[in-house]
Amino acid sequence: MYRTHTCGELRATQINETVTLSGWVQKSRDKGFMIWVDLRDRYGITQLIFDEERTPVEMMEKAKTLGREFVIQVTGKVIERESKNTAIPTGEIEILVEKLDILNQSLTPPFTIEDKTDGGEDLRMKYRYLDIRRNQVRNNLIFRHKVSMEVRKYLSDQGFVDVETPYLIKSTPEGARDFVVPSRMNEGQFYALPQSPQTFKQLLMVGGMDKYFQIVKCFRDEDLRADRQPEFTQIDCEMAFVEQEDILKTFEGLTRYLLKEIKGVAIEKFSRMTYDEAMKRYGNDKPDIRFGMEFGELNEVAQHKDFKVFNDAQLVVGIAVPGGASYTRKEIDALIDWVKRPQVGALGMVYVKCNEDGTFKSSVDKFYSEEDLAKWAEKTGAKAGDLICVLSGETTKVRAQLSAFRMEMATRLGLRKSNEFAPLWVVDFPLLEWDEETQRFHAMHHPFTSPKPGQMELLKTNPGAVKANAYDLVLNGNEIGGGSIRIHDREVQEKMFDYLGFTPEEAKAQFGFLMEAFQYGAPPHGGIAFGLDRLVAILGGQETIRDFIAFPKNNSGRDIMIDAPAPIDKAQLEELHLKINL
């Protein structure tokens, strides 16, 4: 036993007890005749004291050698502290050290182990084990643990069974790129790492498991966007004998439970919105509904005047920025520059100041009368003092652009409060989405998603209009979960593969086991998966998932701490029947 207590637990009630503590030297103040050391561990900080009058000379000398991050063990008496520190729970006491052992020394860390560190992101990733000593990172990991535990508790209490599905599975051409794993024992063959346990959880439903969950790692070999990781964690769930409504209710329950247990927030209402409505009102399938600035479509009132830009546009749409009428010309120009950035891509922005006196002043005054602009204000819900910002162009693009602008303005205006939570179900997603690159429709969710009843026939005539039994749970502008009711009929699944361009042979080679399973009594079933990394970040009031992952990879998919990936031995390659082909 290296300690009798942690560095976070001693209080005034323990004064006069002799205790042993172990931990790291957070800092030390040497006044010559007296030395104070802050000793830190996961649980807190306790002050140690050495002083000329009470401490033997040799120990004073030893104490003077203690540097930051040295690991030490001390035994001593708990005494009352002269100048109490009310900022920390142990602030009423200190330890008069009677025995000091240096368990390990430390070089000077490459960055300071403080709440506000001087280390840049790369340095902190390379020395992640030092970053983890910082309160913020450590607390994030402990917070993640707590969320995982509560998720498991809730689902288990609801009768869900945690079943481990395999990691070494089969590569499929559908969806994102797989990571593959060459097999030594099966020459020229490969396993794949799962992008999700989708087919396995469906097979568990066929197997009568009824309610399944798992907190599981998933893998996608995609070009990494900021804040994407090649390996990520999913709360994966599936239920049999359910309709969409049952799933929404069940996972409203989970979300409500987490918000209550973890954040102490009671949510009464889960809003619902169709995909089409979300796109129309917010330009986005994961709208942040904590604030307004809803889209006002202006085609009716802004077209057929002399303004060619609008007349040529598929969509003219605006939002009212609260209080924006007071922005200076310079400020407005900066906003216009913002929407013109390549990341947003708008060609320009029209604005209307809604003056306090009821008049309007716009950048298109030569085309529109006060009466025209009053109609814009009505459509966008603008009030006196607001600034109407209008974009126009091709519907999909302009919605994305205005949505990005809306979020940016909300952030600037402080409307995205990290302690406010507004969950929203977005339902009735399209079954398919058009892919420009391959010039064909792909499954929007995945090929196992069932179309809405009676819409199978629409596939032939108007595929883009087919809606699916698919839903996303959105929290504060982030998709935290998504799922669908699955196809459980072999023929329908076959038709779907056919529609998606699989030959019967391909469908059989890839998913024959699933279609075969559907022949032996597959129940109706559906499920959902939550992205744990993001869920934890949002519950933690932050948006960067990397801060909630113990050992994240960088944007090139590298672990810069262990320096992976890395070349492997020639012998190892040969055993795997592989050659590098550069």
Add this chain to the structure above:
Amino acid sequence: MYRTHTCGELRATQINETVTLSGWVQKSRDKGFMIWVDLRDRYGITQLIFDEERTPVEMMEKAKTLGREFVIQVTGKVIERESKNTAIPTGEIEILVEKLDILNQSLTPPFTIEDKTDGGEDLRMKYRYLDIRRNQVRNNLIFRHKVSMEVRKYLSDQGFVDVETPYLIKSTPEGARDFVVPSRMNEGQFYALPQSPQTFKQLLMVGGMDKYFQIVKCFRDEDLRADRQPEFTQIDCEMAFVEQEDILKTFEGLTRYLLKEIKGVAIEKFSRMTYDEAMKRYGNDKPDIRFGMEFGELNEVAQHKDFKVFNDAQLVVGIAVPGGASYTRKEIDALIDWVKRPQVGALGMVYVKCNEDGTFKSSVDKFYSEEDLAKWAEKTGAKAGDLICVLSGETTKVRAQLSAFRMEMATRLGLRKSNEFAPLWVVDFPLLEWDEETQRFHAMHHPFTSPKPGQMELLKTNPGAVKANAYDLVLNGNEIGGGSIRIHDREVQEKMFDYLGFTPEEAKAQFGFLMEAFQYGAPPHGGIAFGLDRLVAILGGQETIRDFIAFPKNNSGRDIMIDAPAPIDKAQLEELHLKINL
């Protein structure tokens, strides 16, 4: 909602209620005027009844078409059953069906979905989703879930934090073969899948996480022995500021808790034994101590007579088989054949019958007197009526052979009771073991294990004698967990790598990050990992881990249900900068 109740919950108190159930047709009995159907789901079986007098003709006709494993939904009234079935909880009632929907049909399953199935192992693995419908497999998976939940609850309550470590890490030459994952974004480079999160959990200790656990998949690309899986699950734990005793106490606590919560068994005492003692008394480092038949070494009393076989042997050792004196010559010959099987490999076996009258009758009567044999009986603890079985030869081999024989006899004699639990710590493992193939010493546990205090110097003079701060937890003859106190000093770790044959460059390339971490204040730390698959099997009173894995692989590492591994596209290979090299 496809149901108001499950098939396991209706009782006599619900008589006259109208309910809706969904499930699978377990079986149906058609007496023409009356049809009974057993409807099954995860929770139980409920009897449905259709009868001419009360059921409309069309529904009678429909009910007649129901085959085994059809998925149906019924609504009807709960009525009292005429002939009650006390064997099932729902046996007092049945459902008089008023509405019948066939949700999905089923082909005749390839094997019967019954407790005693007619399906062979391969067939059941190919159709694992049907096997999971069987009570035994489903209950095993639910049992596993329960064990996992309890493990997490206990460790979390003890302050352990569940931290997810990465799956895409770096290949290391030490230990078993890695599965590797080619990186598309980093040409010619590979990730490896972890054989365990060993270095990451040590870095978490360096990072001050103090107590870590994780239930985590691990991967080993080894030639598969029976009942080994290329992917397996570990309960992985690490603690800082601990000595061996602290770890043993902590995980005695976990094991005691599991046995109590899961099995209702209160364990008072955890036996302890050194590795050397275990080898001497049981010929094995994971002895089953639920029964005796301890080894008696006979060199002293059996050598230096005229029996050359024994005189030439490094070790002469026997066990007393209870009641074996009554075995016929034929039975004894069969035992001798058993130890001569290639899997055991003994050249022969000497036996001594300890007759009830106190006399002895042996296969070596011409070399040994009754007095000699009495000494053998004393050394092996044989009583009147026992059979002493003696093997001889090279110590390591003969111990393994006699240990296999001891276990076989215990199984035959019914001494390995599945509801009896005798945990045992085996401690003081050797640090190194000799490898015949490479003709050098390797780390027995792994290169991060610390030698016993003061034994580092022995490495130079008598490496095989160096003992480690390493321990295994053995339950009923199975190693369920193993761990060690780790090296936390950079210099010691460097020396260890040097001793194990790493050049400084290799050590740096592979484990530089760990040795660097040790320079920044690494605390003393140690840990343990439990094999969850085996732990669950043993707690479940069985020994085949495959029965406790939802989707296991076969002995060639194949998933025969999904047919993986499999070839991948040429395009996929090219993207990964690889060529197949057959």
